[in-house]
Amino acid sequence: MKTIYLVFSRIKQYFKSNKLIFCLFIIGGISCAITFIYFYGNMVTVKKNSGKNDEAYRTYTIDLSSPQHVKSDELKSYFRNYGVERMEASCVVPQKELACVNIGATFTKNTKNGFYVKTPLSGGDTMKSVKGRTQFTEQELKDGKRVVVIPMEFLRDNNMPESLKIQGIKYRIIGISIDTVAFYIPPSAFDRDGFAADRISVLLQQRLSEKNNQSFTEKLKRIFPQSEISGPDSAIQSEEKKAPKEILMISIVYLISLISFMFLMKFMVDVNSSENIIYSLVGAAKHTVMKIIALENFVLNLFIGLFSIAIHVLLRNAVFEKVNTTAGIQYETKDYMIILLVMLAVSVLVQLPFLWNYYRNTMITLKNKYVLED
Numbered sequence: 001m002k003t004i005y006l007v008f009s010r011i012k013q014y015f016k017s018n019k020l021i022f023c024l025f026i027i028g029g030i031s032c033a034i035t036f037i038y039f040y041g042n043m044v045t046v047k048k049n050s051g052k053n054d055e056a057y058r059t060y061t062i063d064l065s066s067p068q069h070v071k072s073d074e075l076k077s078y079f080r081n082y083g084v085e086r087m088e089a090s091c092v093v094p095q096k097e098l099a100c101v102n103i104g105a106t107f108t109k110n111t112k113n114g115f116y117v118k119t120p121l122s123g124g125d126t127m128k129s130v131k132g133r134t135q136f137t138e139q140e141l142k143d144g145k146r147v148v149v150i151p152m153e154f155l156r157d158n159n160m161p162e163s164l165k166i167q168g169i170k171y172r173i174i175g176i177s178i179d180t181v182a183f184y185i186p187p188s189a190f191d192r193d194g195f196a197a198d199r200i201s202v203l204l205q206q207r208l209s210e211k212n213n214q215s216f217t218e219k220l221k222r223i224f225p226q227s228e229i230s231g232p233d234s235a236i237q238s239e240e241k242k243a244p245k246e247i248l249m250i251s252i253v254y255l256i257s258l259i260s261f262m263f264l265m266k267f268m269v270d271v272n273s274s275e276n277i278i279y280s281l282v283g284a285a286k287h288t289v290m291k292i293i294a295l296e297n298f299v300l301n302l303f304i305g306l307f308s309i310a311i312h313v314l315l316r317n318a319v320f321e322k323v324n325t326t327a328g329i330q331y332e333t334k335d336y337m338i339i340l341l342v343m344l345a346v347s348v349l350v351q352l353p354f355l356w357n358y359y360r361n362t363m364i365t366l367k368n369k370y371v372l373e374d
Contacts, residue, residue, distance in 0.1 A: 058203055148174070
């Protein structure tokens with residue numbers, strides 16, 4: 001406790017004896033810290049992408065343990081609170097079960113292991129159109145009309161046939177979608193014609209937070225206990241693997257920028273170095289004096305780090321969101337903890353040369369270097 005009190009009294013003395021230098025040091029430290037926080041969000045891939053709402057971060061796939069018929073109303077009730085944009089069931093059909101004139105070579109090559117037959121399970125489903133109509137009418141959905149939307153690589157040329165057969169059943173072609181290997185048919189036709197889903201895909205309207213993503217994934221596992229669930233986690237984990245290297249790079253930049261301001265701190269310590277010499281003269285060990293110097297630097301940098309984080313939290317939406325390279329970058333509590341710990345670790349590294357310089361000087365050298373006051 002006495003040591004902590006001594007540290008704060010020395011910091012107070014630095015301010016009194018060198019107000020301008022002390023203020024420059026604090027302002028410089030805060031500038032470096034805020035820059036580090038900005039780089040953390042805009043250069044670390046997993047954080048830079050945290051605000052993106054791409055489909056890769058909103059898509060969940062359930063590979064069913066065995067093919068089965070799915071009930072769209074039941075599935076809708078499961079996900080009612082999550083804002084589903086699109087939900088579809090699909091199954092793989094052997095290539096030999098497809099019969100049509102004008103089949104393209106590219107499609108044949110890409111579907112050697114089978115092609116997909118898909119059906120929309122939620123209202124408001126949209127498939128981008130290449131040609132014709134890719135949205136089923138209410139009557140087609142209600143009656144389960146045998147109509148189909150074909151993939152864009154299916155045909156050999158621009159001559160679109162009127163129909164095709166899948167598993168011997170004839171379907172009228174109504175349009176071409178941007179999909180490359182999947183055929184879309186109405187849900188009623190999917191069930192009636194004997195297609196059993198082996199995969200369900202769910203696309204949410206908005207990306208879930210880390211906590212909600214975990215909760216949603218666990219819910220899917222409870223609903224489909226024997227199935228394999230995949231979601232945004234694989235993409236996020238891939239980005240997280242890059243994070244240590246990226247944090248190291250911005251830490252080096254922070255280290256270099258901090259060194260210039262640490263010389264201001266060294267100046268203040270040198271000006272008040274007579275106090276350190278007195279400690280040694282009255283019997284204080286060198287490591288004790290070094291501990292005091294290290295602690296006061298630690299306290300100052302802790303204050304700088306906390307103050308900078310507070311500024312960023314308060315001005316994140318009003319100021320920093322406007323200058324971010326990507327909109328919607330999310331900073332969570334654990335991110336600020338990582339930032340603070342890295343800042344403190346870097347500040348310790350910056351101190352080491354100054355501490356070593358004090359350690360290697362003998363008492364005589366120190367007495368000759370600095371003039372003691374009477």
